[in-house]
Amino acid sequence: MTTSTDPQAYLAAVVSRLTGPGAPFELVEEDVRGSRMPVMRERKHAVHELLTGSLAWGDRDYLVTADRRLSFREHAEQVAAFATVLADDYGVGVGDRVAILAANTVEWVIAFWATQSLGAITVGMNAWWVPREIEYGVTLTTPKVLIVDAKRAALVAETDIDVPVLTMEEDVPRLIDAHRGADLRTADVGEDDPAVILFTSGTSGKPKGALHSQRNLIAVSDYHRFSDAQIDAFAGREYDPNTPSELRYLLTSPLFHIASLHNIIVPKLVSGSAVIMYQGAFDVDRALGLVEREKVTNWGAVPTMAARMIEHGNVRRYDTSSLTAFSLASAPSSIAFKQRLREEVPFATNSLVDSYGMTECSTGIAVATPIDVQQFPGTLGKPVFGVALEIRDPLGEVLPEGEEGEVCVRSPYVMLGYWDNPEATTASIRPGGWLHTGDFGRLDGGRLRLTGRRSDLILRGGENIYPTEIEQVLDEHPDVAECAVVGEAHEDLGQEVAAIVVVRAGATVSEEELRQFVADRLSYFKVPTRWRLTTEPLPRNATGKVSRAQVKF
Structure with missing residues (x-):
C-alpha cells in the first residue's frame, strides 16, 4: 500500500x-x-469502570512523587478501603458531594477515585482560597465530607463550616489501614449523571462550579486514547488497548484544574501510564530532577514555568532526552516567547505544543502541533478530536473563515452546566448544546486565532482572575468610593493585578492598608500588586458603567 x-x-x-x-x-x-x-460507539458509561479496568496494569507505576511510589494495584486497594469509609461512616452515596481542599498529594487522587466509585460528586476546591472563599464553596456545594491537608485544615478552623473534616496526613492513611482488604464498591450511575465540580471564576464576581458528567470524563479519556493511537500509527505501530503505555507524564498543575485531573489523572489510569506528581512551589531544579530521575516523556506546563526555565540558564545540565512532548496550557503566550523557548530549552525545540481550552470544556478545544507553532505562529491549531467549533456574531449567526466573532464549541466534553446556577448555565450553553465561551477570535486555514480573552479576564501565572470579585471586596472598605481592577503586563507571570482606587474625600487610607484588606479576604494571587490611589472619578460610558478600556493605570 x-x-x-x-x-x-x-x-x-x-x-x-x-x-x-x-x-x-x-x-x-x-x-x-x-x-x-x-x-x-464503544465506550464506558461510568467513571468507576475506568478504575476497575486499571487493575489490568497491576504493579506498574501509577503515581510517583519525590518520595513515594504507588502501583495501579496498590492504588485500587487503597481506593476500595477509603470508599468503604466514605460510604459506611459518612453515608456518601450517588449524587452526594465530597469536597477536596489540598495541595497535590497521593491522597487527593485516592479521595477522588473513592468518590467516583460510589457515584458521588468530587468537588475540587481551589487550594489557594482563604477562609471566606472556602466557606462560600462549602455553602454552595454542601458536601457530606471535606478532605483537607494540614495547612487547609487550619484555614477551615477559622470558618463556621459544620461539615466532617478528614485530614490527609493523619485521618486518610489511618482509615485506609483500618479497612485494607475491602472490596471495591461501585454504584449504578447514568452516563450524563454528574461526576465532578471544579471552580472557575465568573463575571458576577463569585467563582462558579463547573459541573462535569460521567460522559465528560470518559470522553476526555477516550480522546487521549485516540491521540495515543494516532501517535502509534505515525510511528508504524498497531494500537493495542490491552498493552500499557510506556509514556510517563509530569504533573505540575494543581489537581483542582482540568489540566491535571481530567487530562492526566483520569486518562493515564486508563492507558497504564505513570503520573509523576510534582509537589510544592515550582522550582526548576526540582522539576527537571524529576524529569531526569523518572525518565519523563510528556509535560504540560503553564507559561510561567517555561519562563523560569528560560531564566534558569542551565537546563542543559539535566538529562531531559526522554522528554519528547512539551506543551503550554492555561494561559496565552506570545510568538516571541515561544520562539525564545524553542531556542533556549532543548526539549522544546521540536516538541513544543500550544493549546486553548477552558474548565467548562473539560479538555483542550484546539491544539497547535509543533508544526503549527513553527509554521502558523499566533494560531492555536485546529479543534481537537470530537470538538465542533464555530465563530459566531452577536446574533448567533455563524461567520465565515477570517471574520472575527465569539468562539462557540460543542462536544461530548462540554459541562452539564454551573452548579446551582441555572441563569449562568442558560447564558453559557445555548440551544443545540453550543457553549458560548465569551472568547473572541477567527479561523485562519481552519486554525483558531484568538483576538480577545473573556471580558476583562486577568491571567496571572495560569490562574484566571476576574476583576469584579476583587472590586467587590475593595468596595467593602469604607474609604473606597469606587475602583477598577485591570491586568498589567508582567514579564514572568504574563499579567499582574493592578487596582485604581478612588478614595473618599478626606480619607487617609494607604496602599498597604488596602492590600492587607484584600489579602484577608481573597487568595494571594488575586491581591493587587500595583496600586494607584486617586480622587478623580473613573471614566464611564453612556449607561453609567465604568469604561474599563479607558482606565489608565
Whole structure:
C-alpha cells in the first residue's frame, strides 16, 4: 500500500482508519442531552469502570512523587478501603458531594477515585482560597465530607463550616489501614449523571462550579486514547488497548484544574501510564530532577514555568532526552516567547505544543502541533478530536473563515452546566448544546486565532482572575468610593493585578492598608500588586458603567 507523503492527507487517512465502521474508535451520531453529535460507539458509561479496568496494569507505576511510589494495584486497594469509609461512616452515596481542599498529594487522587466509585460528586476546591472563599464553596456545594491537608485544615478552623473534616496526613492513611482488604464498591450511575465540580471564576464576581458528567470524563479519556493511537500509527505501530503505555507524564498543575485531573489523572489510569506528581512551589531544579530521575516523556506546563526555565540558564545540565512532548496550557503566550523557548530549552525545540481550552470544556478545544507553532505562529491549531467549533456574531449567526466573532464549541466534553446556577448555565450553553465561551477570535486555514480573552479576564501565572470579585471586596472598605481592577503586563507571570482606587474625600487610607484588606479576604494571587490611589472619578460610558478600556493605570 502506498503511503501519502502529504502529512495532512496521511493524518486524514489515519483518522478515517481509526474512526470508521468497526474501528476501535468508531464514531456514530447519537443524542447527547437533546443535541445530536458524534460519539464513540464503544465506550464506558461510568467513571468507576475506568478504575476497575486499571487493575489490568497491576504493579506498574501509577503515581510517583519525590518520595513515594504507588502501583495501579496498590492504588485500587487503597481506593476500595477509603470508599468503604466514605460510604459506611459518612453515608456518601450517588449524587452526594465530597469536597477536596489540598495541595497535590497521593491522597487527593485516592479521595477522588473513592468518590467516583460510589457515584458521588468530587468537588475540587481551589487550594489557594482563604477562609471566606472556602466557606462560600462549602455553602454552595454542601458536601457530606471535606478532605483537607494540614495547612487547609487550619484555614477551615477559622470558618463556621459544620461539615466532617478528614485530614490527609493523619485521618486518610489511618482509615485506609483500618479497612485494607475491602472490596471495591461501585454504584449504578447514568452516563450524563454528574461526576465532578471544579471552580472557575465568573463575571458576577463569585467563582462558579463547573459541573462535569460521567460522559465528560470518559470522553476526555477516550480522546487521549485516540491521540495515543494516532501517535502509534505515525510511528508504524498497531494500537493495542490491552498493552500499557510506556509514556510517563509530569504533573505540575494543581489537581483542582482540568489540566491535571481530567487530562492526566483520569486518562493515564486508563492507558497504564505513570503520573509523576510534582509537589510544592515550582522550582526548576526540582522539576527537571524529576524529569531526569523518572525518565519523563510528556509535560504540560503553564507559561510561567517555561519562563523560569528560560531564566534558569542551565537546563542543559539535566538529562531531559526522554522528554519528547512539551506543551503550554492555561494561559496565552506570545510568538516571541515561544520562539525564545524553542531556542533556549532543548526539549522544546521540536516538541513544543500550544493549546486553548477552558474548565467548562473539560479538555483542550484546539491544539497547535509543533508544526503549527513553527509554521502558523499566533494560531492555536485546529479543534481537537470530537470538538465542533464555530465563530459566531452577536446574533448567533455563524461567520465565515477570517471574520472575527465569539468562539462557540460543542462536544461530548462540554459541562452539564454551573452548579446551582441555572441563569449562568442558560447564558453559557445555548440551544443545540453550543457553549458560548465569551472568547473572541477567527479561523485562519481552519486554525483558531484568538483576538480577545473573556471580558476583562486577568491571567496571572495560569490562574484566571476576574476583576469584579476583587472590586467587590475593595468596595467593602469604607474609604473606597469606587475602583477598577485591570491586568498589567508582567514579564514572568504574563499579567499582574493592578487596582485604581478612588478614595473618599478626606480619607487617609494607604496602599498597604488596602492590600492587607484584600489579602484577608481573597487568595494571594488575586491581591493587587500595583496600586494607584486617586480622587478623580473613573471614566464611564453612556449607561453609567465604568469604561474599563479607558482606565489608565
